Every structure is written in C-alpha cells, then in structure tokens.
Amino acid sequence: MWAKKHLLYTEATRHPFILSIRDGSVDLSSFKRWLGQDYVFVREFVPFVASVLIKASKKSDDGNDMEVILGGLASLNDEIAWFKSEASKWDVPLSNTVVHKANQNYSRFLENLMLPEVDYAVAITAFWAIEAVYQESFAHCLEDDSKTPSELQDTCQRWGNEGFGEYCRSLQKIANRCLEKASSDVLTKAEVTFLRVLEHEVEFWNMSHGCA
Numbered sequence: 781m782w783a784k785k786h787l788l789y790t791e792a793t794r795h796p797f798i799l800s801i802r803d804g805s806v807d808l809s810s811f812k813r814w815l816g817q818d819y820v821f822v823r824e825f826v827p828f829v830a831s832v833l834i835k836a837s838k839k840s841d842d843g844n845d846m847e848v849i850l851g852g853l854a855s856l857n858d859e860i861a862w863f864k865s866e867a868s869k870w871d872v873p874l875s876n877t878v879v880h881k882a883n884q885n886y887s888r889f890l891e892n893l894m895l896p897e898v899d900y901a902v903a904i905t906a907f908w909a910i911e912a913v914y915q916e917s918f919a920h921c922l923e924d925d926s927k928t929p930s931e932l933q934d935t936c937q938r939w940g941n942e943g944f945g946e947y948c949r950s951l952q953k954i955a956n957r958c959l960e961k962a963s964s965d966v967l968t969k970a971e972v973t974f975l976r977v978l979e980h981e982v983e984f985w986n987m988s989h990g991c992a
C-alpha cells in the first residue's frame with residue numbers, strides 16, 4: 781500500500797504536463813485546455829471546501845481548523861477572479877467550456893465526499909491531498925534549475941508560493957491530528973480516499989496533456 785501510494789504521489793506531482801512546464805517545452809494549447817477545465821474544477825471545489833468547513837464547525841476540538849479552512853475559501857475567491865483574468869489573457873472562453881470526462885468524474889467524487897455521513901477526518905484528508913498535489917507540482921516548476929516560460933510563472937506562483945506551502949502544512953497538521961484519533965475503519969477510508977484523490981489528479985493532468 782505504501783509503495784503504491786508513493787508511486788501514485790510521484791505520478792501526480794511529477795506528471796509529464798508539469799515536467800513540460802518546468803522544462804519550457806509545454807504545448808500552449810495543453811496549457812489553455814488545462815486553464816479552462818481547472819476553472820470548472822475550482823467552481824466545483826468551493827462547495828466541497830464549504831462542506832469541510834461545516835464539518836469542522838461541528839467539532840468541539842480546540843484548534844484553528846475553522847480559520848485555516850476559511851482562509852482556503854477566501855483564497856479560492858481570489859483564485860476565481862485570477863482564472864477569469866488569466867483566461868481573457870489567453871483568449872480561453874470560460875462560459876461554454878465542454879466539461880471533460882475526467883473533470884466530471886472528479887466532481888462526482890467531490891460530491892460524494894460532501895455527504896454529511898462522510899467523516900471529517902476523511903474529508904480533511906482529501907482536502908489536504910488535493911491542495912498538496914498542486915503545491916508540490918507547481919513549486920517544482922519554480923526551482924532554480926527550472927526553465928518555466930515567463931508567461932507561466934504567475935500560474936506556478938499561484939500554487940507554488942511559500943504561503944500556499946505553509947497553508948498546505950496547516951491542512952496536513954489538521955488531517956494528522958484527526959487521523960491520530962480516528963477508528964481503524966475511518967483510517968482505512970481516509971487511506972482509500974487519499975489514493976482516489978491522487979488518481980483523479982493524474983487523470984486531470986492527463987486530460988490537459990491531451991493523452992486522455
């Protein structure tokens with residue numbers, strides 16, 4: 781299980797699409813496809829994050845879970861505005877995007893995680909994993925030896941910046957705290973959910989890259 785997790789994590793965070801941004805060989809039509817689809821994704825992601833916030837608010841644990849998640853929602857508000865301006869910069873129409881199968885599957889997965897019977901520990905683990913994949917992927921494109929094209933720097937900064945890294949570590953801490961207290965049943969569910977997130981992320985990159 782650990783080996784599988786490790787392999788999938790690498791597949792999700794070092795995908796050929798990301799590597800092509802990092803080495804400057806990226807096909808701009810792939811980038812545009814990703815941009816249009818990711819805008820759709822982010823709009824679906826907001827209600828999921830809101831559902832995690834509701835679950836956090838029902839926990840009597842101390843801690844600043846609510847503040848961290850609320851901060852995440854606030855940055856999604858900026859992110860939606862960023863997508864709109866970025867899309868107009870690249871001439872990507874956002875209003876009539878044909879939602880790709882991989883995106884639909886990912887939405888359906890998120891909808892299931894929004895159900896009240898899904899444990900907070902499972903939902904927050906998924907939330908952390910979704911954010912962490914983007915953070916690790918785009919931070920890789922900002923490393924000193926990367927050749928990321930200047931017009932894509934802004935995109936990489938959005939998720940690869942140090943503040944976003946700090947936010948992901950806060951989410952990870954919350955998830956770890958919940959998992960330490962979880963029953964073995966919940967732990968298993970969290971583990972399976974984590975792997976599903978990685979699979980959906982790989983499928984999402986595949987779609988951008990045009991190999992799905």
Ligand SMILES: Cc1ncc(CNC=O)c(N)n1
Nearest residue numbers: 818821822859910911914984
């Ligand atoms: C497919 C996917 N996964 C994770 C993120 C990052 N979270 C919010 O922006 C994203 N934008 N898109």
